[in-house]
Amino acid sequence: MENLLEFKNVTAGYGRVQILHDLTFEVKKGEVLGVIGPNGCGKSTMFNALIGLITPTQGNIIFKDHDVTKMSANDRARMGIGRTYQVPRPFEGMTVYENVLVAAVHGAGMSEKAAQPKCIEALKLTGLYDKREVVSGTLTLLDRKRLEIARALGTQPVLLLLDEVAAGLTEAEVGDVMQMVADLKAEGFTIIWIEHVIETMVNSTDHLMCMSDGTQLLIGDPLEVMNSKLVEEVYLGVEEDE
């Protein structure tokens, strides 16, 4: 299968503080890549570099065979990179449907008419279709997270970035999220999913990347990654000599 996305030795950060160092990985079309790593390892910075909020000082980001390293965030969104945020912030006074419509019209630059069927599709995929007329400020956390994904889908992405969608949910709700991701994968979306809930990573991803100190520590089969000594040391600490 061909690569949809490649990070080639990407070094990036904020101002003079470099967070990512030589980060290299690839994502194949249609796969789900899980990303784990301790706090501060650069997961969110990787997303920011990917969507174009920060520009790498070194290295290249290749998306759909184009070098997008220096491309603006807007242009990348139009090329099909859609992201969700850790803390969902819908327009609370608008209905669920209106929220997705705004994302489609402003994010993907579609006319309202062209956007409508796409929005319906996004709502169906995320299980929000029956709640499309609900004012989003009244939604539960799970539904707000669904809406966050639906809004990202409204921008017509090829690559969907999920940022801790399982955080703060009950176990049953986490199950719903895993099902939703499986449905999205079946629809052909390529997904990168940052998550602390390891269990979801092991069960729902094709490959798992563990990051540490701004670079990839290990990428591979989820279970193999979780059972590796390297990952264990990053999380559980290194045996110190007295």
Next chain:
Amino acid sequence: MIQQIVNGILLGGVYALVGVGMSMIFGIVQLTNLAHGEFVILSAYLSTVLCTNLGLHPLLTLIITVPLMFVIGMVLQNLLINRVMARGSEPALLVTFGLSIIIQNTLLLLFSADAQRMVTSFQSLSVDLGPIKLPVLQLLVFGIGLVVVLLLDLFMKKTYLGQSIRATSDDKTAATLMGVNVKHTYGIAMGLAMGTAALAGLCVGMPWTFYPTSGSQYLIIAFGVVVIGGMGSIKGTLVAGLVFGLAQVLGGTNYGMLVSYAVLLIMLIVRPQGLFSK
């Protein structure tokens, strides 16, 4: 020229006093108190009433107005503003705006729109120092402003209560972990701010005429002082008061306020965090 600089400095002391209460509330409670100007004018009326009805000397009215305003501040914060602040800072801002309208209209109702002024025995006295003339009244209000601001600064640094107020403005949660009751601290801070408003009321009410609507004029001065000084910095307030006063006097009668606000705008562009910001 020297006379003008002296006048500007004397004026600055009063401006610092007008601004310091607002600056405290900005820095500690993180609230823009839009009623601060009205609190100053309310105090000026209080002092006037005490002067004319009880025959008190203007300076002696402070014995009543300062504690009274302190208590009103505490009660207001505890009963009203703390509750509203739980719902975010915008509602609290609107409450202070509402308060300013209520005070303004109450004063209009009670005292009509006529100009008021406190008359003092030393109104026209002045100290001659060769080329410079120091009006006693201006000197007095400058002195009050200076002493109050310095005492407040000392209080903040040398007492447990003052330290707890500073700690709260630095990190609310960490302060509660040290046993500080944040709501109570806010009450004290508002009380202190209102106490300075009482002093400011006297200090603006003696040299200048005032009306029920004068509050907005002093609110804007307080704003300027807060912005130039850096929100929440007490010493910064003093310097900012002087800068603002000097700018106004040097700008002359016609362009005084214009120059002051030009300075304010330049400050906002060059150093938006203020001279002495956190």
Next chain:
Amino acid sequence: MSEPILKVEHIQAKYGDFLAVSDASMEVPAQQVVSLIGANGAGKSTMMDCVAGVHTPTSGKVFFKGEDITGLPAHEIVTRGLCLVPQGSRCFVRMSVEDNLIMGSFPKAARAHMKDSLDRVYELFPVLKEKRNDASGSLSGGQRQMVAIGRALMTRPELILFDEISLGLAPTIIKDIYARIKQINQEGMSVVLVEQDVKRSRKASESCFVMLKGRVVLSGPSQELSEEAIKNAYFGI
């Protein structure tokens, strides 16, 4: 064994409808060091916030020295002898090191002992004495943690909670701070260490609680729990 100094019974805690702790219980025997470990987002900090009164649990109980302190405000809990050293030190950055420490003796009962407590903190962390007039905002990360620990000690607690004290610090500094914590414990104080680093906290503690997704999923004496068991509990796989 005597009555535990801290007992947390089935607490649940939320931020809005974000479920941070779903059902967590733990006990801290008096004068022991207990570690609470778990990955990011497992709910450790929220649990500590609930114990210290910074956050109010939606259900469940917290007992300190046998008394129900559930839902009491933080400023009251500290006067009873329980102090939290919050994550990221949270010094009063515009205040000097010494003023930070003096703030710790704000609780009425602690004020009378201010001078003694200050001497003791300076003895424990001599570098703070050197820098006592510096603004705490100008200190290094490790020194800030020392200020935060010192400030907590000034409140004269019987139980002290350390929330991720080693986060972002260099290994040598962590080692030094852990040695001080051991010293504090040997002087009779009960300690809870919240940590992501399993190996370090396991070594430093007598008993161990592992959290996963808002629950305590494993607990026992630190030396008796196998690394494999901790690892499985930690990752939930």
